[in-house]
Amino acid sequence: RKEVEQDPGPFNVPEGATVAFNCTYSNSASQSFFWYRQDCRKEPKLLMSVYSSGNEDGRFTAQLNRASQYISLLIRDSKLSDSATYLCVVNIGTGRRALTFGSGTRLQVQP
Amino acid sequence: NAGVTQTPKFQVLKTGQSMTLQCAQDMNHEYMSWYRQDPGMGLRLIHYSVGAGITDQGEVPNGYNVSRSTTEDFPLRLLSAAPSQTSVYFCASSFGLAGVGEQFFGPGTRLTVL
Numbered sequence: 001r002k003e004v005e006q007d008p009g010p011f012n013v014p015e016g017a018t019v020a021f022n023c024t025y026s027n028s029a030s031q032s033f034f035w036y037r038q039d040c041r042k043e044p045k046l047l048m049s050v051y052s053s054g055n056e057d058g059r060f061t062a063q064l065n066r067a068s069q070y071i072s073l074l075i076r077d078s079k080l081s082d083s084a085t086y087l088c089v090v091n092i093g094t095g096r097r098a099l100t101f102g103s104g105t106r107l108q109v110q111p
Numbered sequence: 112n113a114g115v116t117q118t119p120k121f122q123v124l125k126t127g128q129s130m131t132l133q134c135a136q137d138m139n140h141e142y143m144s145w146y147r148q149d150p151g152m153g154l155r156l157i158h159y160s161v162g163a164g165i166t167d168q169g170e171v172p173n174g175y176n177v178s179r180s181t182t183e184d185f186p187l188r189l190l191s192a193a194p195s196q197t198s199v200y201f202c203a204s205s206f207g208l209a210g211v212g213e214q215f216f217g218p219g220t221r222l223t224v225l
Contacts, residue, residue, distance in 0.1 A: 008151065032211045043201055043216035044154070087153070091211040098144065098169060098210045103153035 001026055004090050004102040012108045017078050021105045023088030024070045032091035033064055033071050037084045038104065044087055047073075078109045112137050117202050117217035124192040124224045132187040132220050134202030140215070142205045143185040144169070145177065147198040148219075154201065159210060160185055192224045 006023045013019045025033075033050035048055060050071050054063040061074040071090075075082055088102035118133045136143065144159035156169030160179040174196060176188040185204075189196060199221050203214040 004153070034213075036214075043218055044214070045216070046213045049213075098156045098159055099214065100156075101146075101154040103151055 002102075003027065003092050003100050004088055006088050006102040006105045008103060008105060010106040010108050012110060013078055014110055015078055015080060017109075018074065018076045019078055019107065020072055020074045021086055021088075021107075022070050022072050023090075023102055023105075024068075025088075025090045025092065025100075026069070027090075027092040028066075028069060030069075030090045030092050032099070033062075034089040034099070035060075035062055035071075035073050036087040036089055036101075038087055039084050044101075047086070075107075078107075080109050080111060083107055083109045114138065115202055115204055115215050115217035117200075117220050119220060120218065121221050122223070124189075124222065126193060126224060128192050130189050130192070132189075132200055132202075132222075134185045134187065134217060135183050136185075136202075136204040136215070137183065138204060138215065139182060140204035140206055141182065142207060142210045142212075143179065144203050144210065144214070145175070145185070145187045146201045146203065147171065147196075148201060149198050157187065157200075161210070189222075194224045196222065197224045198222060 035047040036044040037047045038044040050062040059076045085104040087104045115136045145157040146154040158177040160166045202217040205212045
């Protein structure tokens, strides 16, 4: 089982739609959680951190469910510019000083 | 600030050749790392460093060497290139020593080994 798993998609949605992605992680000791965005042939960039209480940034909402070991990303009122790959990132708590990246979920917002 | 810079942007090697991928950051970050990204695999950690003179192996270190002589630079050396090393390589840096804060990535190096 992969340490961090995501549905690769693609998720094809119309402009204005609401779309949600989930990501599961295998280690219950995981401590830090993030969503990164990666545009085609570009480097990943931090979209938002995920806190235990959840957090919201404009149209984006991230939540953590420790009991079921998953994090989610909700995008409301999708824009064409939201088209990208969204990477789930976790510090899996093995003592290695690094983050573990999921393989990403591709979102395509269509006009 | 330039952030994290990487050179070259593209490189084609023949099997058995060696080369060094350059990475530099001007944010005074202690933590730096190298990842490779392959289709469907996500980013996988190759090596990382928590400061000048300190490096450690990541998930996929075989075939790669690193050194960290200054805070700013963290080059990645391919000792004897193999087709399996065809990939996109990203260098990243972050505040602190734990490597779990926001990662700032360079633009990547696209490497093809024939």
